[in-house]
Amino acid sequence: MTTGDSIGMSWFGIARIGLVQASLGAVVMLATTVLNRIMVVELTMAAAIPAGLVAWHYAVQLSRPLWGHGSDQGRKRTPWILGGIAVLAMAALLATQATLMMQSQPTLGFALAILAYSLIGVGVGAGGTSALALLASTVAPKRRAAAAALTWIMMVAGIVVSAITVGQFLKPYSPERLLMVAAGLAVTVICITALATFRLERGAATFAETAKSEPPPDFRAALQEIWHEKAARRFTIFIFVSMIAFSMQDLILEPFAGLVFGMSPGDSTQLGGMHQGGILLGMIVAGVGGSAFSGRLPSDLRIWIVSGCLASAAALAGFAAAAIHGPGWPLGINAFILGLGNGVFAVAAIGAMMGLAGAGEKTREGVRMGVWGASQAIAFGLGGLIGALGVDIARRVQTSDGIAFQLIFAIEAALFVIAAALATRVTNTRTQTRPQTHQDTEVFA
Known part of the structure; x- marks a missing residue:
């Protein structure tokens, strides 16, 4: 245990957790984008089928x-992280088969x-939640938001690298190659995660505000404590609503590229x-702007x-x-701009989440990150399913695929x-280095 004045885990240690996030993102990319595209375009299935499978893996993440809570009990999170990623990787291979x-x-x-998608949900829940809880409990309060941004940046980098690499290796496409x-x-x-987590927790300090003086409550009591906190409750609702909007295009972007623009699996990936x-x-x-983390202005x-x-x-x-213009539209630039807006929004939300992670009077980081992760997962599942079903x-009602996709993109916008x-009600209070109360950490005005 250490005080809130210590710097806590080094940036190298934080980057190692980022490698875990990168590994997680790379595998999820395969299951939710590449396999989704294969089912819809190559196998000519209804988009609702892969959307239902992806939604199911998010539903399983209600177990986050x-x-x-399990990693909170033992205070050793590395086995949960490594085990979760191993289950996730093997489940993605099973999903491909x-x-x-x-x-x-x-x-x-x-x-x-x-x-397979059930096990993917288990792997993401166990590995991802435990990694974030380790981040929240061993990083100094003043570094938490920046550390969270770094790990998410590394996760997205892992998705980008794997998407580009997988796309290249899938050319020309064949089932055997996939x-x-x-x-x-x-x-x-699995190898990257094993190396990244090797002795990661050895000597890692836990901050006083996160090391509660009494044993953590049982699971039901922990959930009740979180829901009765005004800040945590409102933040959970905000995450749920915003992430539905964030995720609606996830399962239709690649089929859109294939059906309307005639792109191959490698190109759409x-x-x-x-x-x-x-x-x-x-x-x-x-x-880099830093405003999302400064806490100096509401x-x-x-x-x-x-x-x-x-x-x-x-x-x-x-x-x-x-969707109406068709081939000739700068689709890559359009996708990049969408990602740019998504990234700015995500970092701000992550900053708020990490700021509240250690705010419980009794509950610890694992269960609190689990609650917000579950809210996000259900929103992602619903968003993807709504987009695909829509x-x-x-497509059945309209006269062309382009008009159908136009309608869904307009709804998402x-x-x-x-x-x-909704975000106009969001406020950011001053950063605290002592144990935070619900009055100190209110997220919604």
Whole structure:
């Protein structure tokens, strides 16, 4: 244990946690974008099928508070991190095999896919929640938001690198090549995570404000404490609403590129990489700007969130126009601008989340990060499912694929405007180095 004046975990240690996040993002990219595209375009399935599988893996992540509570009990988070990533990697390989079986053995393929996406949810929940809890409990309060931004930047970098690399290795596409690429990715992320977490917790200090003097409460009591805190409750609701807007295009962007613009699997995967590259730059811009983390002005966080939401809405309006314009539209630039707005918004939200992580009187970081992670996961699942179902319905009703996608992109743009309006109530209070109370850390005015 140390005091709030210590610097806590070094930047090198924080970067190691970032490698875990990068590994997690790389595997999730394969399951939620590449396999989604293969099912919709190559296997000519309804978009609702992969959307349902992705939504199910998010639903499984309702277990995040349980994983966080478990790591709180033992105060050793590394085994949870490594075990979660290993389960995630193997589950993604199983999901790839299941996808390839869906055409020749549909019943067995779908059954294996449900199992695989269930395990993906378990892996993300156990590994991701424990990594964030370790970050929140061993990093000095004044560094937490910046540290969170760094790890998220590394996660997005991992997604970008893996999307571009996987896209290249999938050219020319074949089922056998897809399986080989998935196997190589699984082995790579397990090795990276094992190296990144080796002796990571040895000698790591836990800050006084996070090391409660009494044992952590049981799981039900911990959830009740969090929900009765005005700041935590309102922040949970904000995360839920904003992340639905954030995720609606996730499962339709690559099918949009394939159906409307005629892109190959490798090209549409690289388009996703452009989007993630924009997110990366947006995070860097917001992080370097520093306003989201300074806590000196109540409007700091609100400005970044609103700006990111409105930029995202504008980019989605561009996609709506592209759906009618067709080939010739600068689709890569449009995807990059969308990512830029997404990244600015995400860093601001992460800053608020990390600032509240250690604010509980009794609860610890694991269960609190689990609650917010579960809220985010359900929002992501609903957003992706709503987007995909909306496209399926619109494609049946409308006269062309372009008009169908235009409608969904326009709805998503409107949701981002609504999220920006909600964000006008967001305030950022001064950074504390002592134990925070709910009066100190109120997120919504």
